[in-house]
Amino acid sequence: MSRKARRSFAEHFTNDNKRNRRNNDNTINLQDYKRFNKRIELIPRNLRQEDYIANLQDPNKSIVFATGPAGTGKTMLAVLAGIKLLKEGEITKIVITRPAVGVEGEKHGFLPGDLNQKMEPWTRPIFDVLHEHYSVKETARMLEEQILEISPLAFMRGRTFKEAWIIADEMQNATPSQMKMLLTRLGDGSRMVVTGDVMQADRKEGENGLLDFDRLLSNTYSDIIAWTAFDHKDIERHPAVIEVLRIYGDSV
Numbered sequence: 001m002s003r004k005a006r007r008s009f010a011e012h013f014t015n016d017n018k019r020n021r022r023n024n025d026n027t028i029n030l031q032d033y034k035r036f037n038k039r040i041e042l043i044p045r046n047l048r049q050e051d052y053i054a055n056l057q058d059p060n061k062s063i064v065f066a067t068g069p070a071g072t073g074k075t076m077l078a079v080l081a082g083i084k085l086l087k088e089g090e091i092t093k094i095v096i097t098r099p100a101v102g103v104e105g106e107k108h109g110f111l112p113g114d115l116n117q118k119m120e121p122w123t124r125p126i127f128d129v130l131h132e133h134y135s136v137k138e139t140a141r142m143l144e145e146q147i148l149e150i151s152p153l154a155f156m157r158g159r160t161f162k163e164a165w166i167i168a169d170e171m172q173n174a175t176p177s178q179m180k181m182l183l184t185r186l187g188d189g190s191r192m193v194v195t196g197d198v199m200q201a202d203r204k205e206g207e208n209g210l211l212d213f214d215r216l217l218s219n220t221y222s223d224i225i226a227w228t229a230f231d232h233k234d235i236e237r238h239p240a241v242i243e244v245l246r247i248y249g250d251s252v
Contacts, residue, residue, distance in 0.1 A: 068230025071237030082165035172196035179209030
């Protein structure tokens with residue numbers, strides 16, 4: 001083979017390898033591997049988080065409630081607990097639900113795209129946590145295979161979830177009938193986390209499903225339902241959040 005032919009072959013081989021590296025979905029970036037395969041640990045930053053994490057990790061607590069202001073870790077810890085169980089093979093799917101709007105008979109037709117895309121504005125805080133442990137491509141595949149499922153609250157009637165970790169977020173905007181419907185969706189091997197901030201409720205006390213169930217639970221005792229109530233002293237977000245709340249006159 002002539003020198004020119006060898007050079008041409010080498011250039012073709014090099015360019016072909018570059019194309020293969022660009023197109024090969026199985027190529028592993030070491031930094032991504034470290035990022036998406038890091039061990040998940042739920043580490044409390046205060047006593048109420050310690051109580052909440054203990055409830056999340058207790059398999060005997062089928063339903064865990066967490067209420068309180070933004071920045072206390074309600075949703076973040078619920079998502080992390082679900083990812084941990086999924087990676088350990090204890091569950092087969094994570095289900096995400098919430099009231100999309102603060103009125104009865106919520107509709108999802110005003111946003112473009114499929115149901116997942118319509119719900120994206122409301123599920124973004126949850127996916128922010130998920131994307132710390134899964135790539136965008138992985139979460140897309142998990143949605144396609146229903147390992148991750150977005151199920152708007154209005155569409156959950158009649159469902160039964162088995163071997164699932166159900167995260168019901170922002171439930172201060174649910175009605176009492178919606179709350180009852182949600183809490184009866186549990187099937188074999190499933191657990192549920194219900195979060196909300198009653199100070200940000202769009203519903204009055206008599207129409208508020210979170211407040212209504214809190215009242216009902218206070219009159220009875222349950223071994224399998226747990227409740228952690230955070231307050232402003234438990235905020236672990238940026239110090240400016242506490243300062244803003246103080247300026248607005250909220251007790252901190």
